[in-house]
Amino acid sequence: MLSDKAKSEIQQLKARYPHPNSALLPVLALAQKEHGWLSPEVLEEVAEVMGLSPAQVGSVASFYTMFNRRPVGKYLVQVCTNVACSLLGAEHIVEHLKRQLGINVGETTPDGLFTLLEVECLGSCGTAPVMQVNDTYYENLTAEKIDQILAELRRR
Numbered sequence: 838m839l840s841d842k843a844k845s846e847i848q849q850l851k852a853r854y855p856h857p858n859s860a861l862l863p864v865l866a867l868a869q870k871e872h873g874w875l876s877p878e879v880l881e882e883v884a885e886v887m888g889l890s891p892a893q894v895g896s897v898a899s900f901y902t903m904f905n906r907r908p909v910g911k912y913l914v915q916v917c918t919n920v921a922c923s924l925l926g927a928e929h930i931v932e933h934l935k936r937q938l939g940i941n942v943g944e945t946t947p948d949g950l951f952t953l954l955e956v957e958c959l960g961s962c963g964t965a966p967v968m969q970v971n972d973t974y975y976e977n978l979t980a981e982k983i984d985q986i987l988a989e990l991r992r993r
């Protein structure tokens with residue numbers, strides 16, 4: 838369930854726009870930041886606070902891939918597999934991550950630490966291959982870099 842602080846911030850966001858629909862992207866981002874994903878219960882709560890129907894809120898949440906509709910690990914690893922990254926070895930990066938994490942794309946490690954996803958262009962084609970872990974970009978990836986990144990994340 839949303840915290841009182843989150844509800845208050847949602848009200849502030851709602852007040853900035855002429856129609857509540859217009860505030861849904863930042864509101865859903867806020868709700869996801871608090872919970873890590875958007876459960877049906879959270880979506881219903883957002884709808885209630887926004888004065889919208891659950892269908893309106895659900896349709897926006899399901900349209901944008903940046904919104905997680907299932908629980909994810911502490912670290913959401915999103916590997917770009919679009920053209921520039923593919924040309925520079927994104928498939929090898931994904932295979933390496935699958936081996937190192939012991940999971941397939943779309944899965945979460947049993948300890949709940951990592952979820953692995955393939956995504957479209959992350960807008961950093963000049964530093965391909967690229968992955969995003971939560972809010973951090975990792976660029977010019979190699980297998981060795983990935984091993985260092987995973988080791989560092991496991992130590993946190």
Ligand code: FES
Pocket residue numbers: 917918919920921922923957958959960961962963965967
């Ligand atoms: S193609 Fe990977 S960041 Fe653009």
